[in-house]
Amino acid sequence: MSDEAQTVRLTVNGQTHERQVEPRTLLVDLLRDELRLTGTHVGCEEGICGACTVEVDGRLVKSCLMFAVQAEGGEVRTIEGVANGSMSRVQQAFWESHAVQCGFCTPGMVVAAENLLRDNPDPTEEEIRRHLVGNLCRCTGYQPIVAAVKRAAAAGSEERSA
Numbered sequence: 001m002s003d004e005a006q007t008v009r010l011t012v013n014g015q016t017h018e019r020q021v022e023p024r025t026l027l028v029d030l031l032r033d034e035l036r037l038t039g040t041h042v043g044c045e046e047g048i049c050g051a052c053t054v055e056v057d058g059r060l061v062k063s064c065l066m067f068a069v070q071a072e073g074g075e076v077r078t079i080e081g082v083a084n085g086s087m088s089r090v091q092q093a094f095w096e097s098h099a100v101q102c103g104f105c106t107p108g109m110v111v112a113a114e115n116l117l118r119d120n121p122d123p124t125e126e127e128i129r130r131h132l133v134g135n136l137c138r139c140t141g142y143q144p145i146v147a148a149v150k151r152a153a154a155a156g157s158e159e160r161s162a
Contacts, residue, residue, distance in 0.1 A: 003022065003023065003024075004023075005020040005021060005022055006020070006021060006022075006023055006069055007019070007020055008020075008021050008030070008068050008069055008071065008072050009072065009073060010068075010071045010072065010073065010074050010075075010076055011074070011075045011076065012031070012035060012037065012076045012077075012078065012081070013037075013076070013077055013078060013080055013081030014081065017034075017035060019034050019035075019068075021034075021068045021069065023067065023069055024067065025067065025068045025069075026063065026064055026065075026066065026067060026068065027054070027056075027061070027063040027064075027066040027067065027068045027070070027071055027076075028040055028042055028052045028063035028064045029068070030068040030071075031054070031063060031076070031078060037078050037080050039078055039079035039080050039107045040052050040053075040054055040063055040078050040079060040107060040108075041104055041105075041107055041108065042064060043064075043104065043105075043136075044064075045064050046064070046065075047062040047064060047065040048136065049105070049108075049135070049136045050062065050105065050108040050109070050112070050134045050135030050136055051104060051105055051107070051108045051135075051136075052064045052108060053107075053108035053109075053111050053112055053134070053135060054076055054077060054078050054079075054111060055075075055076065055077040055111060055115055056071055056074050056075070056076050057074050057075050058075070058115075058118075060111070060112055060115050060134070062134070077111070078107075078111070079107035079108075079110060079111055082110060082111065082114055088110075088114065089152045089155045089156060089159075090110050090113045090114050090117065090148070090149070090152040091110055092152070092155070093148040093149070093151035093152035093155065094106065094109075094110060094113075094145070094148040096148070096151060097144045097145075097147045097148035097151055098144050099140060099144040099145045099147065099148035100140075101139035101140055102138070102139050105135055105136060105137040105138075105139075108135045109132065109135050109137065109145055112131060112132055112134070112135050113128075113131075113132070113145075113148070113149045113152065115131075116128065116131040116132075116149065117149070117152060117153055117156060121153060121156050121157065122153055122157060123149070123153060125146060125150070128146050128149045128150065129142070129146060132145065132146075132149075
């Protein structure tokens with residue numbers, strides 16, 4: 001692979017972007033530095049903490065481990081793409097369940113929870129914990145986060161039955 005800039009075209013939160021990037025540019029850096037979507041946080045830079053979690057083509061990825069060129073042609077959803085003008089039911093549930101303390105892990109947690117509930121609208125506590133295992137939180141002890149995901153699932157169930 002050469003060190004010359006490459007064109008990357010991707011759709012982020014419904015908007016198409018085309019940028020020239022070095023092959024070693026990480027997706028998180030493209031999102032934060034080029035597109036100014038700073039809700040995706042940079043934590044460990046080793047794929048352990050999950051603060052940089054985004055969806056690429058519906059799959060959760062650690063954007064600190066993915067090169068921007070690997071997302072070529074892809075659909076990326078960041079925390080900024082979760083809600084349109086108001087909080088999503090997951091964000092609302094995080095707020096109501098006090099699942100946010102310092103807030104650093106929250107964007108990655110919310111993106112992961114949204115991903116889970118899209119594919120599994122009524123997860124068990126074990127399924128929630130398993131799905132969020134790649135996202136670390138130093139503040140909450142995880143109980144409020146799990147409660148928030150359960151609350152969001154219940155709200156979704158009420159919406160579907162209404």
